[in-house]
Structure formats: structure tokens, C-alpha cells
Amino acid sequence: MNKTIIININSIVFHIEEDAYDTLRSYMIDIKKHFGNTAESKEILEDIENRIAEMFNERIQTGRKEVINLDDVQQVIEQMGRVSDFEESEAVTVEEGFRDEQQTRQAPHVEYVGKKLMRDPDDKMLGGVCSGLAHYFGIEPVWIRILLVLFVLIGGSGILAYIILWIVMPIAETRADKMAMRGEEPNLQNFKKSYDEKAKGFSETLSGAGERVGSGVRTAGNLVSGCLGLIGKMIAWIMLIFAGLNLLGLFIFYMFNMMNFFGLENPMFFPPLKGLATNDGIIALTFGFLAIAIPFFALFFWLIRVLFKTDKINSYLSLTMFAVWIVSIVAIVYYCIAASQDFREESTINVQKNIQPQEIYYFTEKDIRVLDASEQDSLKSKFNIQLDGQDLRNYLHRDISIYFESIDSLSQPYIQYSYSAKGKTYQLASERADNIAYEGIQEDQTILFPSHFLLKKNALDRDQRVRVVVYLPQGAKVVLQRNIESKIRDISYWECQNNYPNGGQQKYTEWTMSSTGLLCAQLPKPKKEEEQEEKDEVESRREASLDNVAIEKDSVIHIDGSNVTIEVKDKNVKINTKKEDS
Amino acid sequence: MIAENTQTQMRKGILEYCILSIISRGEIYASDIIGELKKAQLLVVEGTLYPLLTRLKNNQLLSYTWKESTSGPPRKYYQVTAEGRAVLARLDVTWKELVFAVETSLQGRND
Numbered sequence: 227m228n229k230t231i232i233i234n235i236n237s238i239v240f241h242i243e244e245d246a247y248d249t250l251r252s253y254m255i256d257i258k259k260h261f262g263n264t265a266e267s268k269e270i271l272e273d274i275e276n277r278i279a280e281m282f283n284e285r286i287q288t289g290r291k292e293v294i295n296l297d298d299v300q301q302v303i304e305q306m307g308r309v310s311d312f313e314e315s316e317a318v319t320v321e322e323g324f325r326d327e328q329q330t331r332q333a334p335h336v337e338y339v340g341k342k343l344m345r346d347p348d349d350k351m352l353g354g355v356c357s358g359l360a361h362y363f364g365i366e367p368v369w370i371r372i373l374l375v376l377f378v379l380i381g382g383s384g385i386l387a388y389i390i391l392w393i394v395m396p397i398a399e400t401r402a403d404k405m406a407m408r409g410e411e412p413n414l415q416n417f418k419k420s421y422d423e424k425a426k427g428f429s430e431t432l433s434g435a436g437e438r439v440g441s442g443v444r445t446a447g448n449l450v451s452g453c454l455g456l457i458g459k460m461i462a463w464i465m466l467i468f469a470g471l472n473l474l475g476l477f478i479f480y481m482f483n484m485m486n487f488f489g490l491e492n493p494m495f496f497p498p499l500k501g502l503a504t505n506d507g508i509i510a511l512t513f514g515f516l517a518i519a520i521p522f523f524a525l526f527f528w529l530i531r532v533l534f535k536t537d538k539i540n541s542y543l544s545l546t547m548f549a550v551w552i553v554s555i556v557a558i559v560y561y562c563i564a565a566s567q568d569f570r571e572e573s574t575i576n577v578q579k580n581i582q583p584q585e586i587y588y589f590t591e592k593d594i595r596v597l598d599a600s601e602q603d604s605l606k607s608k609f610n611i612q613l614d615g616q617d618l619r620n621y622l623h624r625d626i627s628i629y630f631e632s633i634d635s636l637s638q639p640y641i642q643y644s645y646s647a648k649g650k651t652y653q654l655a656s657e658r659a660d661n662i663a664y665e666g667i668q669e670d671q672t673i674l675f676p677s678h679f680l681l682k683k684n685a686l687d688r689d690q691r692v693r694v695v696v697y698l699p700q701g702a703k704v705v706l707q708r709n710i711e712s713k714i715r716d717i718s719y720w721e722c723q724n725n726y727p728n729g730g731q732q733k734y735t736e737w738t739m740s741s742t743g744l745l746c747a748q749l750p751k752p753k754k755e756e757e758q759e760e761k762d763e764v765e766s767r768r769e770a771s772l773d774n775v776a777i778e779k780d781s782v783i784h785i786d787g788s789n790v791t792i793e794v795k796d797k798n799v800k801i802n803t804k805k806e807d808s
Numbered sequence: 809m810i811a812e813n814t815q816t817q818m819r820k821g822i823l824e825y826c827i828l829s830i831i832s833r834g835e836i837y838a839s840d841i842i843g844e845l846k847k848a849q850l851l852v853v854e855g856t857l858y859p860l861l862t863r864l865k866n867n868q869l870l871s872y873t874w875k876e877s878t879s880g881p882p883r884k885y886y887q888v889t890a891e892g893r894a895v896l897a898r899l900d901v902t903w904k905e906l907v908f909a910v911e912t913s914l915q916g917r918n919d
Contacts, residue, residue: 238881
């Protein structure tokens with residue numbers, strides 16, 4: 227028992243079995259594609275259909291049956307010939323015949339001259355430049371497109387190149403153009419090939435069997451790109467470039483941060499990561515990278531899919547990516563909480579050190595990044611670390627603040643150091659505070675404060691701070707070197723420095739300890755004097771420039787050493803002081 | 809490749825000449841032309857004939873008339889036009905020249 231379908235070929239009705247119908251339909255689609263869509267091919271198709279109808283009719287009459295089956299269809303196809311047979315024999319028969327006709331109609335040049343660089347309107351994202359180039363070089367357009375995107379990423383040169391090519395390259399409008407673009411000889415077979423691309427369903431010719439079978443993917447793709455339009459595409463391109471740049475930036479950032487963890491020092495280091503131990507840091511950094519990069523990656527791929535009509539990304543891969551992203555987010559939250567826990571408790575250790583009383587106290591900074599041999603040894607014994615210029619930076623901290631307070635004029639001056647650090651527990655915080663090594667060094671009148679304090683190797687950054695309070699008796703004179711200025715709190719170093727006549731050039735400032743704290747010893751510059759100075763300056767400048775001066779119009783005084791020449795042209799007077807040496 | 813190409817070139821002209829000759833004998837239906845060509849071992853499948861006939865017709869070398877058929881739809885019967893006959897006469901001359909040329913060229917070849 228078989229299902230039958232009623233079809234109508236050239237106004238003759240046939241009953242045909244379903245499988246036979248399917249075979250016939252695909253055969254007719256092949257033929258339709260082969261012959262294309264001109265008036266001429268319409269006639270050819272009509273002839274063929276007519277003949278098929280006739281052959282079916284003969285079979286029904288002779289075979290005394292009512293239904294066309296698969297066997298009948300196959301025999302008819304055998305007799306009529308498959309498309310491959312046509313191609314074979316057309317190479318023998320038709321090729322040259324159409325050639326002259328087609329050429330005079332569509333291609334001005336008779337000889338095949340090689341490929342032409344033209345834009346392809348049938349396979350385009352923007353202007354068909356890439357596909358045109360691809361035809362010219364005989365490669366897949368996607369490679370040209372990737373290359374273009376690369377050039378866009380490298381300084382945007384791709385955009386300019388694309389625009390220039392768009393303007394310069396003509397569009398391949400006619401079939402002859404398209405063939406020239408592909409480097410095909412403009413003959414009938416190739417014309418047919420290009421007709422194929424435009425083949426429509428053959429519902430008009432085989433009305434019963436008519437069911438439109440577009441080349442699915444292509445049609446759908448065209449529809450999408452059609453809807454997007456040029457503006458949509460431009461936006462998509464910009465977003466693609468943006469997403470790509472972001473990914474690239476993130477990756478570079480990730481790599482450089484990673485290098486820091488593995489001992490390759492570089493300045494690109496995300497500050498919060500310093501608060502984590504190396505192992506935790508690597509994990510946190512990786513999760514952080516994934517949490518940000520995956521959405522950009524997804525956007526990037528989606529845009530690639532829209533723009534280049536590529537296949538959907540593997541669903542397992544996308545699911546995995548999504549899962550990784552969720553895990554990354556969770557991990558980041560965990561590390562944030564864990565790290566903030568480590569800052570919960572704070573501990574401060576106070577240490578008091580006396581200093582020798584002096585009439586004048588010089589305070590200066592000692593840059594400990596410059597090490598001499600003996601210090602290197604002491605550091606080694608103290609912290610068990612071998613230091614050179616590069617390594618040192620890891621252990622250096624500069625959160626140091628210096629205050630000055632007054633005490634009774636007869637009291638012993640001293641310095642109070644407060645070492646603070648944070649930790650999960652008070653004990654941990656205290657341990658960390660205890661590990662801070664920082665102390666000023668007195669050399670007679672001069673007190674040196676190191677520029678940085680050191681932490682033991684592998685010590686984590688837990689908000690370690692040093693607060694230094696210098697207690698000096700009232701009336702004490704203090705000289706502050708400029709290099710210590712950045713550590714001084716509460717008093718305005720710059721205001722005092724500006725009181726000096728040479729302002730910014732001043733290397734030190736002098737202060738006096740009063741009951742309220744340090745006061746600038748230098749009085750502000752009197753303003754009147756300043757103005758007077760300026761005036762003098764202007765005058766002296768005027769004198770100096772009195773070399774060639776126009777007094778009136780056309781009158782010139784020329785001074786050349788001891789000789790003065792005055793010329794007044796109006797009155798035709800010329801005075802010369804030059805001695806007439808004989 | 810060259811051999812194939814030469815074969816193609818040779819058959820190409822001959823096929824059209826033969827079709828014109830067959831039709832010039834009198835009104836004929838397309839599938840009968842196929843029969844004749846099959847006998848001459850020039851064409852095997854019908855489908856290839858239709859484009860050729862259409863082209864010759866469009867070049868005014870052929871014309872056709874519709875005739876009722878006992879077994880189905882009306883049929884196209886082809887005949888050669890006056891122009892077609894003129895072309896055929898020219899082709900006859902050319903063919904004789906070709907036969908002479910080929911025979912002369914082949915003479916004295918020992919294989």
C-alpha cells in the first residue's frame with residue numbers, strides 16, 4: 227500500500243506514488259538549476275516537462291495502470307538523461323554556440339584576460355571588498371576578513387584600507403563581471419553556473435510539484451544580514467572590534483600580572499592582588515580574568531557568527547564556558563570576602579626612642595634603595611633575604627608619616643614609633659606589626675629617616691603603616707631637608723619654602739618649635755620689595771635693548787660702541803659722533 | 809586534456825550539422841530525432857537535445873508546429889527554415905572540404 231500524490235504537468239493530471247514524486251521533484255530541481263532562469267531555458271524546461279508528461283502517459287496507456295511509480299520515474303529519467311549527462315554532452319554540443327551571442331550581449335571583450343579585481347555583491351558583509359579580494363587571490367573570503375580585522379586592531383589601518391578599496395574596486399554587477407572576477411571564461415557553462423546561484427524554486431513550471439527549496443542556509447543568512455542592514459553591520463563591526471580589543475587587553479593584563487607572581491617583575495600589577503599570597507593570587511587572578519573575559523568572549527563569538535554567518539559554537543563548549551563563568555564569579559566573591567577578613571583586626575605597637583638633645587635638629591631622608599655593602603649584610607642577617615635593586619622593591623613599603631610635637635623646653639627629646647598592621651585575628655595583626663622594621667638614625671645633629679620600611683620575605687600586604695612622632699623641646703631649631711617633605715604631616719612645608727626668596731629652588735626649610743608645634747622660621751617675602759624688583763628689571767631690560775630704536779617715524783639712532791649716529795630723515799639731519807681719525 | 813578538447817571540437821560542429829540534416833528530411837518530432845542520433849551513436853539522452861533545438865530555433869534555422877498526439881499532450885514537430893537550408897547547403901560544402909582535407913592528411917599513414 228502506497229500513498230499517492232496528484233500532480234499536474236502541463237495541464238495533464240497524474241497519480242504518482244510518494245517516493246516516485248520525491249525522486250521526480252529532485253530531478254526537476256536539478257534540471258531547473260542546471261538550465262537557469264532565462265526565456266530560453268524556460269522553453270527548454272517546457273519541452274522536457276512535456277516530454278516527461280508524454281512518457282508518463284505512454285506508460286499508463288500501455289501498462290494498463292493508473293499510478294506512476296518509482297520504477298517509471300527512474301526509467302523516464304534514464305531516457306531523458308541526468309544533469310551530469312547534460313554537462314558531458316554540452317561540453318560537446320552547446321558550449322561554443324552560445325558563446326558569441328552571450329559575449330556580444332554581456333561582455334565587451336572576447337578574449338579571456340584573467341581575473342579582475344571587483345567587489346562581489348553576492349557574498350558581502352559591507353561592500354564585498356573582502357570576497358572580491360578572495361576571488362582575486364583564489365582563497366576563502368574568511369581569511370581576508372580575519373586579516374582585515376587584524377589590521378583594524380593594529381592601529382585601525384584596516385578601516386582606511388577597506389574604504390579605499392571600496393571606492394577603487396568596481397562592483398561586479400553583470401554575470402560577465404562576476405565571471406571576470408572569478409577568472410572564469412565567459413561561456414555558457416559558466417553562465418549557467420552563475421544562473422544556478424540565482425535559481426529559484428520551480429513552482430511556476432511544475433505547478434503540482436512546486437515546493438520552493440531555497441538553498442536554506444544562504445537564504446536565511448541573507449535574510450538576517452538584510453534585516454541588520456548597513457548600520458546594524460557597522461555597529462556590529464564596532465562592537466566586534468571593541469570586544470576583541472577588550473579581550474586582547476584583558477589577556478595582556480592577565481599575562482603581565484601572572485609574570486609578577488612568577489618572579490618576572492613588571493609594573494603592571496593589579497594593586498589588590500598584593501594583598502594575597504602567591505598561590506591565592508594566581509587563582510584569584512585567573513578567576514577574575516575568566517569572570518570578565520568570558521562575557522566578552524561570548525559577545526565576540528556571537529558577533530562573528532552574525533557577521534560571518536559561521537556555525538553556532540559547540541553547545542558543550544558554551545555550557546562549559548557558562549559554568550566556568552559562574553564558578554569564577556563565586557570564586558571572586560569568596561576571595562573578596564576572605565581578603566577583607568584579613569583586614570578585620572588592627573594592632574599597633576608603640577616604641578619610644580630617646581635622641582640626643584641638640585641646638586639644631588637636621589631631619590633628612592635616607593633613600594635605602596641605595597645600599598652599601600655593609601647594609602646589605604645587615605639586611606641579610608635581619609630578614610634572611612638577599613637583596614639587589616630589583617628584589618628590594620617587593621619588601622619596601624612607604625606608608626610612613628612623620629609628626630612633630632612640642633614638649634617642655636627642658637625635657638629629653640624622643641621619637642615615638644607606632645607600627646600598625648591588620649589581620650584576621652588580633653594576634654596575627656600584632657605579629658605583622660612586630661615584623662615591621664623601621665627606625666631613624668641619629669648622626670650628631672642630623673636625624674636620618676629611611677625612605678621605606680621593610681617586611682620579611684613573603685609577608686603579605688596588610689595595611690602596614692609606620693607613624694613617627696618627634697617630640698622636641700620648645701625653642702628647638704629644626705631644619706627640614708626637602709627630600710623628607712613627602713612624609714611630613716600637619717605642617718605645610720611648601721608654604722614655608724615659598725617664603726624664601728628663591729622659592730622652589732630652596733633645598734631646606736628652617737623651623738622653630740613653639741608650644742603649638744613647628745613654625746616656619748623664614749618670614750614671608752615683603753610684597754613691595756618684589757614689585758620694586760620687577761620695575762628695576764623692566765628698566766634694565768629696556769636699556770639693554772636700546773641698540774636700534776626708532777624715536778620718530780623715519781628717525782634712527784644707531785649705537786655702536788662709543789659711536790652714536792642719529793638720523794632724522796624729515797629734516798635731513800645726520801649726526802655722527804664718530805671721531806674722524808686721519 | 810588536449811585530446812579530449814579536440815574530440816569535443818570535432819563532435820560539436822558535426823552534431824549540429826547532423827541534426828539539421830535529419831530535420832531537413834522532413835517534419836520530425838524531437839524524440840524521433842533522438843532515435844536517429846542514437847542510431848548514429850552521437851547522442852544518448854533526450855535531455856541534451858532540447859537546448860540544442862531551442863538554440864537552432866532561436867537562430868531561425870528551425871521552426872516548429874504543434875500537432876495533436878494520440879498519446880498525451882500536443883507535440884512540437886520541427887522543420888528546417890529557408891535560412892536553415894541555406895546554412896545546411898553551406899555546411900555540406902564545408903563538410904566535403906573537411907572530408908577531403910582529412911582524407912588527404914591521413915593518406916600514407918601506416919597504422
